[in-house]
Amino acid sequence: MLPSWPRTPPTRSRPPADPTGQSPGSIFYVEDPDIQGLLDKAGSLGAKTVTPVTEIPDMVTFALFADPFGNVIGLVKGDETVKVSGGDNPAVDWFEVFCSEPQRAWEFYRALFGWKIEGSESEGLVHGQVDTGGAGPVAASRARPTASRA
Numbered sequence: 332m333l334p335s336w337p338r339t340p341p342t343r344s345r346p347p348a349d350p351t352g353q354s355p356g357s358i359f360y361v362e363d364p365d366i367q368g369l370l371d372k373a374g375s376l377g378a379k380t381v382t383p384v385t386e387i388p389d390m391v392t393f394a395l396f397a398d399p400f401g402n403v404i405g406l407v408k409g410d411e412t413v414k415v416s417g418g419d420n421p422a423v424d425w426f427e428v429f430c431s432e433p434q435r436a437w438e439f440y441r442a443l444f445g446w447k448i449e450g451s452e453s454e455g456l457v458h459g460q461v462d463t464g465g466a467g468p469v470a471a472s473r474a475r476p477t478a479s480r481a
Contacts, residue, residue: 358405359404359405362408362409364410373398373404373443377398378397381395382394399435401430433450433457433458434450434457436459
């Protein structure tokens with residue numbers, strides 16, 4: 332049975348790590364030609380580097396950081412000329428970033444990526460509609476502000 336809305340966002344506790352020490356999770360990647368510059372800017376805004384810029388020859392150059400709220404975000408080097416095949420499966424057209432301070436998160440992502448974010452609140456659940464300015468998925472950040480949590 333699906334939970335009724337509004338529901339409380341997931342907590343920071345995660346299922347146990349697998350034998351290699353990895354915890355389950357999802358990461359979305361933002362493409363840019365200067366990922367070291369973005370990684371440095373993210374750090375200046377309170378993020379922490381998880382994986383420094385790493386090049387896998389003839390494949391990919393990427394980095395990972397944890398935003399100030401603990402979400403791990405990926406950066407991939409590119410100039411928007413490489414297109415991933417849509418294939419025959421459904422497209423990913425939505426992502427969410429959960430945190431207890433959505434307005435602070437919106438300011439972080441606006442400053443880092445230049446995203447446009449419009450906030451709203453309904454039944455105590457704060458929601459931000461994100462326009463990345465690209466052809467990527469629609470996004471949202473959601474949370475119940477800490478002050479209104481039971």
